[in-house]
Amino acid sequence: MENTRACKRDNNTVYIAGNEAGYLIIVKSNDRGITWQNPIEHSSLGDYQVRAIGCIPKSDGDIILLQGFKANQEWAILRSDNGGLSFNKVLYIPTTQSWAPNMYFYVSTWGEIFSSSFIDGELRIISSNDLGLTWNIKKYQYNATSTMYGNDNQWHTLRIIEGDNGVLIGNIYMKGDLDSQSFFLFSPNRGVTWQGIPLGQSSSNRGKYNNGLNVVRLANGIIAVMCCNTYNNTLHIRYSLDNGNSWAIRSLANYPLVSAITTQNTVIFSTSDNKIYRLTDIINGSPTQVATTTYPIYDFVGFEATS
Numbered sequence: 509m510e511n512t513r514a515c516k517r518d519n520n521t522v523y524i525a526g527n528e529a530g531y532l533i534i535v536k537s538n539d540r541g542i543t544w545q546n547p548i549e550h551s552s553l554g555d556y557q558v559r560a561i562g563c564i565p566k567s568d569g570d571i572i573l574l575q576g577f578k579a580n581q582e583w584a585i586l587r588s589d590n591g592g593l594s595f596n597k598v599l600y601i602p603t604t605q606s607w608a609p610n611m612y613f614y615v616s617t618w619g620e621i622f623s624s625s626f627i628d629g630e631l632r633i634i635s636s637n638d639l640g641l642t643w644n645i646k647k648y649q650y651n652a653t654s655t656m657y658g659n660d661n662q663w664h665t666l667r668i669i670e671g672d673n674g675v676l677i678g679n680i681y682m683k684g685d686l687d688s689q690s691f692f693l694f695s696p697n698r699g700v701t702w703q704g705i706p707l708g709q710s711s712s713n714r715g716k717y718n719n720g721l722n723v724v725r726l727a728n729g730i731i732a733v734m735c736c737n738t739y740n741n742t743l744h745i746r747y748s749l750d751n752g753n754s755w756a757i758r759s760l761a762n763y764p765l766v767s768a769i770t771t772q773n774t775v776i777f778s779t780s781d782n783k784i785y786r787l788t789d790i791i792n793g794s795p796t797q798v799a800t801t802t803y804p805i806y807d808f809v810g811f812e813a814t815s
Contacts, residue, residue, distance in 0.1 A: 509533060511558040513610065514809045517565050522809055523592070525561040525574055530554040534572065534592035540811055548592050556584065560623065562613025564639055569593075573640050575623065577608040583627050587640045599634070599643045603627045610806070614668045616676075622668055622699060624679055631681050635699060669723045671731050671751045674698040680707060680721045680735060692723070692733045694752055705755060707735060707746060722768040724775055732790055734777070736765040747790060756791075763795060769808035778805035 509526030516522050524535050532553035536545045556576030564571035569590040576584045584600035605628055614622045621636040625645075634645045668678030676695040681704070691704035722734045732747040743763035748755050763785070768777035775787040777795070782804055785795035 512807075513558050513561045514807050515561045515563045515613070516809050516811070517563045517570060519811050523561060523563055523570075523572065525558045525572075525592075527554070527556075527558055532556055532558065532574075532576070536591070550595065553586065553595060556586070557608070559583075559608055560611040560613055562615070562621070562623075562640075564615065564621075571639055573613050573621070573623075575611055575613075575625075579606050580604055583608055583625050585623070585640070585643065598641060599645075601625060601627050601645075612667045612678075614670075614678075616670055616698070618674075618698065620698070622676070624668075631679065633679060633693070633699065633702065667721070667723050669725045669731065671725065671748075672729070673751070675731075675752050677731055677733065677752060678723050680733070690735075692746070696752065705746075707733065707744065722765070722777070724768055724770045726770050726775070726790065727772045730773075730790060732775075734765055734768055734775075736763065738764075745790060758791070760795070766804045767806050767808055769810050771810060776808065778808075780804050 509528045512524055512526035514522055514524045520540055521536065521538050522541060526533055531549040531551055533550070534548040537543060553576065555578050557579070558574060559577050560575035562573040572588040572592045574586040574595065576586050580603070582600045582602050584597050586595040587598045588595045609626055611624055616622065619637070621640055622633065624631065624633050632645050634643045636643045668676060670676055674697055676699050677692065679693040681691055690707040692707050693702045694705050695702045723732070724734065725731045729751070730747055730749055731752060732745055734743065734745050736743050741762050741764040743760040743765050744757060745760070746755055746757050764780040766778045766780050768775055770776070773788065775790055776784065777787070778784050778801070782801045783797055784799040784801060784805065786798050787793055787795045
């Protein structure tokens with residue numbers, strides 16, 4: 509399959525969505541990926557490239573949310589209330605764009621669903637308070653431009669995480685082409701208002717953050733934004749020890765970050781040169797390589813340990 513994206517329902521069940529030979533396909537595993545049910549094929553949605561998948565558990569059929577993209581036509585949210593057997597289009601934005609970045613769905617602790625789009629140079633945070641039936645697209649908008657690369661609308665593989673007391677962090681965007689002109693969004697009030705926080709350090713190294721735009725939270729409460737400058741493969745880690753009130757930064761050379769996930773206080777991340785690392789001390793430690801892969805790993809789905 510192409511354009512594959514994954515989401516976790518619970519500690520055993522995972523859904524994967526992707527495209528294959530004119531179909532949009534949903535597959536499900538109830539045993540952490542050991543075995544898989546027969547795929548659900550949607551020929552009527554075959555023109556949509558999968559850009560995100562999310563799951564809201566229900567006893568009578570899980571709600572599945574998809575971000576779908578039709579090149580030069582539209583970006584849309586598709587919703588299923590029967591575990592992916594059928595979908596309805598609940599939101600769409602017309603576009604002349606030929607490519608759209610992979611995004612996310614995030615369900616907050618207070619039940620609000622967050623996602624985002626980056627269409628024709630405009631970054632929007634969107635949210636839903638009714639299980640994805642209707643969406644508010646006025647959360648945040650930013651017209652991104654780049655003095656070097658033009659309309660820089662393809663370098664935004666984005667995520668969102670939650671701190672404490674309604675803090676949200678995510679959505680990296682580029683105002684220009686220097687480290688000091690790239691930002692991530694921070695909300696102290698459940699996504700009602702947002703502010704941009706500089707992502708990296710001022711330098712003469714012109715590079716785009718198209719690799720490893722990740723936000724993570726550790727079990728000890730540290731929140732971090734991780735990204736890679738493609739000019740020199742420098743991994744920037746912007747982290748906060750106080751729930752986003754203040755931010756520090758460290759940089760590590762030669763780690764072309766692609767994706768990351770946390771387990772307790774350890775960050776596991778993949779790189780574009782087909783390696784997987786673990787970082788047990790995000791403030792002072794050095795990454796340790798733990799695996800080599802055939803292809804870069806663009807998404808992780810985590811499961812908690814069970815006895």
